[in-house]
Amino acid sequence: MASGMASALRAAVINATAPTGATAGAAGTQALGFSTSAAMKVRLNSTSSTATAAGTELTGTGYTAGGQAFTESQTAITSPTNSITLPKTTVLSWTNSSGSAWSIQSLDITDSAAVRTWWGDFTGAPVSVANGNTFQVAVNGISITLT
Amino acid sequence: MADDRIAFTLIGPVPDGVTIGGAVAELAEHPGGLVTAEIRIPAPQPEPSPDPLPGQEPLWPDPGWEDGQGWRILGPGGDVLDSGPPVELEEHFGWTDEED
Numbered sequence: 001m002a003s004g005m006a007s008a009l010r011a012a013v014i015n016a017t018a019p020t021g022a023t024a025g026a027a028g029t030q031a032l033g034f035s036t037s038a039a040m041k042v043r044l045n046s047t048s049s050t051a052t053a054a055g056t057e058l059t060g061t062g063y064t065a066g067g068q069a070f071t072e073s074q075t076a077i078t079s080p081t082n083s084i085t086l087p088k089t090t091v092l093s094w095t096n097s098s099g100s101a102w103s104i105q106s107l108d109i110t111d112s113a114a115v116r117t118w119w120g121d122f123t124g125a126p127v128s129v130a131n132g133n134t135f136q137v138a139v140n141g142i143s144i145t146l147t
Numbered sequence: 148m149a150d151d152r153i154a155f156t157l158i159g160p161v162p163d164g165v166t167i168g169g170a171v172a173e174l175a176e177h178p179g180g181l182v183t184a185e186i187r188i189p190a191p192q193p194e195p196s197p198d199p200l201p202g203q204e205p206l207w208p209d210p211g212w213e214d215g216q217g218w219r220i221l222g223p224g225g226d227v228l229d230s231g232p233p234v235e236l237e238e239h240f241g242w243t244d245e246e247d
Contacts, residue, residue, distance in 0.1 A: 003235060003236045003237055003238075004236070004237065005238045010238075107234065109236070118236040119236070120234055120237075121234075122217075122218060122231060123217065123231050123235070124218075124232070127218065127231065129220055132223050133220050133221060133222055133228060134220065134221040134222075135219075135220055136218060136219050136221065138212050138216050138218060138219070138233070139212070140217075140233065141216070141217035141218055141233045142233065142236065143233050143234065143236065145235065145236070145237045145238075146237075146238050146240065147237065147238075147239050147240065147241075
């Protein structure tokens with residue numbers, strides 16, 4: 001299944017670690033540009049996301065546009081060869097009350113301002129969730145790896 | 148969840164945070180102005196059980212999840228209709244442990 005970092009995040013990593021800063025010749029220490037003041041979110045899509053664009057977001061009762069916020073932070077890793085798994089202890093859950101089936105293909109992780117960071121297809125996608133049913137992502141059901 | 152139990156109260160110079168027999172002393176001021184150290188024994192915590200008894204709320208980790216499940220679909224009655232493995236979001240730069 002396709003997955004990876006959003007193009008903007010790739011560029012931000014390079015910018016933050018090269019002399020692109022506001023001070024002439026300095027590193028771009030203005031950080032990666034993502035909001036740190038509110039929870040990141042998981043956005044669900046009916047089509048695949050790519051590095052340059054999010055998929056088509058789900059709609060209908062039971063799904064809040066923009067996605068569902070994480071309720072806790074995961075422990076930061078100390079080696080880039082480790083993975084971060086999400087969510088930490090609280091299952092992500094959506095109950096489809098839209099009146100028709102959801103077809104879930106992919107997810108995006110975004111900051112609180114809807115800026116994308118990571119994207120990927122669900123294994124087994126598309127996942128069809130009939131009206132009245134609940135789609136859940138397990139604790140540690142999302143794994144982020146940079147190798 | 149049950150409150151911690153106050154096993155006994157000492158009146159004397161027991162510093163806050165001192166561990167006595169596995170319990171932790173906490174300074175507290177009582178009526179009359181006495182500063183005491185209460186020895187609190189944490190209330191027993193329930194152990195996560197893979198098979199909660201009927202009527203019990205499932206404890207984290209949710210025993211309804213099976214190993215290797217990353218997502219699932221529940222019917223209105225809570226029965227698992229479908230499931231799949233975790234989502235792997237990966238970007239490969241070709242790093243190795245030796246280069247860390």
